[in-house]
Amino acid sequence: MTGRLLAYATYLPHYRLTRATISTALTGVPSGSGARTVAGYDEDAVSMAVAATRALGAGVREAGNLYFATTDPPLLDKSCSLIVHAATGMHGRAFALDLTGLRSGFGALSVAARSGGVAVLADLRTGRPGSAEEADGGDGAAAFLFGSGDSGDSGEDDAVAEVIGSVSAPMEVMDAWRAPRTGYALLGEDRLVHHVLARAVQEVVAEAGTPTTALVSTLNRRLASALRASVGAAGGADVQESHRESTGYCGAADLGLLLARALDTARAGDTILAVSAGGGADALLLRVLKDGRRSPDRRGQEIGYHQYLTWRGALDREPARRPARPAVAPAPAFRNSAWKYGLAGSQCAACGKVYLPPARVCACGAVDRARPFSVADLTGTVVTQAADGVSDSPAPPATAALIDFGTTGRLLLELTDTPPTGIADGAEIEMTFRRTYALDGVPNYFWKARPKR
Incomplete structure (x- = not known):
């Protein structure tokens, strides 16, 4: 070898x-x-x-x-x-x-x-x-x-x-050893x-x-x-x-x-x-x-x-009174795979405008002249944010933030890994691939934003 x-x-x-x-x-x-x-x-x-x-x-x-x-x-x-x-x-x-x-x-x-x-x-x-x-x-x-x-x-x-x-x-x-359908x-x-x-x-x-x-x-x-x-x-x-x-x-x-x-x-x-x-x-x-x-040693945030x-699902807590979320739809997930998994929008080849999520038709009039443009590796800044204290998130409050990527546009994303005090508008963030929710045990995935490490 x-x-x-x-x-x-x-x-x-x-x-x-x-x-x-x-x-x-x-x-x-x-x-x-x-x-x-x-x-x-x-x-x-x-x-x-x-x-x-x-x-x-x-x-x-x-x-x-x-x-x-x-x-x-x-x-x-x-x-x-x-x-x-x-x-x-x-x-x-x-x-x-x-x-x-x-x-x-x-x-x-x-x-x-x-x-x-x-x-x-x-x-x-x-x-x-x-x-x-x-x-x-x-x-x-x-x-x-x-x-x-x-x-x-x-x-x-x-x-x-x-x-x-x-x-x-x-x-x-x-x-x-661990038998199927057992956790320990x-x-x-x-x-x-x-x-x-x-x-x-x-x-x-x-x-x-x-x-x-x-x-x-x-x-x-x-x-x-x-x-x-x-x-x-x-x-x-x-x-x-x-x-x-x-x-x-x-x-x-x-x-x-x-x-x-x-x-x-x-x-x-x-x-x-x-x-x-x-x-x-x-x-x-x-x-x-x-x-x-x-690599520098990093101290994480302590939890109770x-x-x-x-x-871990070992403590069954009272859920939020919210409508049930939809199951993962195979056809749309397949069609939008580049966006869902790669966070790839589109950039018009004619005028350079970036669309998040991707678009076939550009404001300049060009049709189907877009190339993929991923923002998964880019950093951005928080423009504004809103917290939901009664969401169905296991770690409330759930916070959504409008993220600005500079010349490449803006995107509304959920924040994660934030400190207990939250983060301020203008803070620098990076993208991270996460679970969004699970329905009947089946997880759904998309990208979230977290404070830049």
């Missing part, structure tokens, strides 16, 4: 839930350190995958393959990777595939490294109230672009790292799981060798630390501990988030062994080609335990 990693990006939600908040709500006594990330009420694995993939840059549009890994797909039968494909502007002949299960994150990375393309890992983790899985879980996404990494005119290699090996030791063991994972007996996974990790490390940095992703935090230490690598402990303390275990996305953190602080020439321990062990060995550029339970 000689896959070359050209770019990587991560996405962590705006919200966080401290472990002390959880224990206080359940026992009245604050305990536990750190916090877990929490996807917003309008986020899911698909929307987070879109955010991470778009952050990879322009190379995504030419990628030939897209592998989307999650344990929590919002839709079954219908491929969620197709939504990610449409919302990230990938070309029309790209191959898109869904992978599921806790091992799917490693699978997406391994296959993308072999075939080239994008591996995007996104997940939400939920446990029974009061469980370790609830407190130690986390939500997030990571995306990786693999390709040839050919040198450009400057002669400089574009690759960040190269994959130099992959080892798997699959073992059929009931370590963690069931776990096997600790001593059995620890014994089996320790043996599997030993097998893959024996074949891969001792790296500069080792990372182990597995559900149990203490076991993850013990397995990482058993590899014998000097580096990786700080990265892994920081991730579990401030983010949590992110299911299928966990290995990708760990790997991205390690690449942020790595030096050229380092070797990184990323191990997924579950159902045996799978390992990816990479050689770093460029010094990492550490009641908000978390509401957003």
Whole structure:
């Protein structure tokens, strides 16, 4: 295996839930350190995958393959990777595939490294109230672009790292499982799981060798630390501990988030062994080609335990007295796919006027002379806004704002990820792909505006 990693990006939600908040709500006594990330009420694995993939840059549009890994797909039968494909502007002949299960994150990375393309890992983790899985879980996404990494005119290699090996030791063991239509994972007996996974990790490390940095992703935090230490690598402990303390275990996305953190602080020439321990062990060995550029730590907005339970659907609160929303209409959604998923309006080829949403007829008289014009990557400013305190939003008040994109026109959008104090008129915002609502469990998607990060 000689896959070359050209770019990587991560996405962590705006919200966080401290472990002390959880224990206080359940026992009245604050305990536990750190916090877990929490996807917003309008986020899911698909929307987070879109955010991470778009952050990879322009190379995504030419990628030939897209592998989307999650344990929590919002839709079954219908491929969620197709939504990610449409919302990230990938070309029309790209191959898109869904992978599921806790091992799917490693699978997406391994296959993308072999075939080239994008591996995007996104997940939400939920446990029974009061469980370790609830407190130690986390939500997030990571995306990786693999390709040839050919040198450009400057002669400089574009690759960040190269994959130099992959080892798997699959073992059929009931370590963690979840039945269909259930929200929480069931776990096997600790001593059995620890014994089996320790043996599997030993097998893959024996074949891969001792790296500069080792990372182990597995559900149990203490076991993850013990397995990482058993590899014998000097580096990786700080990265892994920081991730579990401030983010949590992110299911299928966990290995990708760990790997991205390690690449942020790595030096050229380092070797990184990323191990997924579950159902045996799978390992990816990479050689770093460029010094990492550490991303700044970002503190998200803290929320209460009641908000978390509401957003997760575990707390059934009284709904607003509003008319039922319409179901997703397949025909209009298909016809307007470029607008719905790519936020692509139109620009008249005759006079240059931009229309949001797109229009066939221009005020100048030109007909069917428009070209696509996406504003998904543009920033804008809030012109004016209005709040609705009795809406059916799980995070009231719902705020709609008129967004000005400068010379490209204006658009009325819902705001999201706003601080409790709101944002002022004139504030700079950016676009984000989100769920708008769900009817009978089927989500609908469009773009919202959030304060620029």
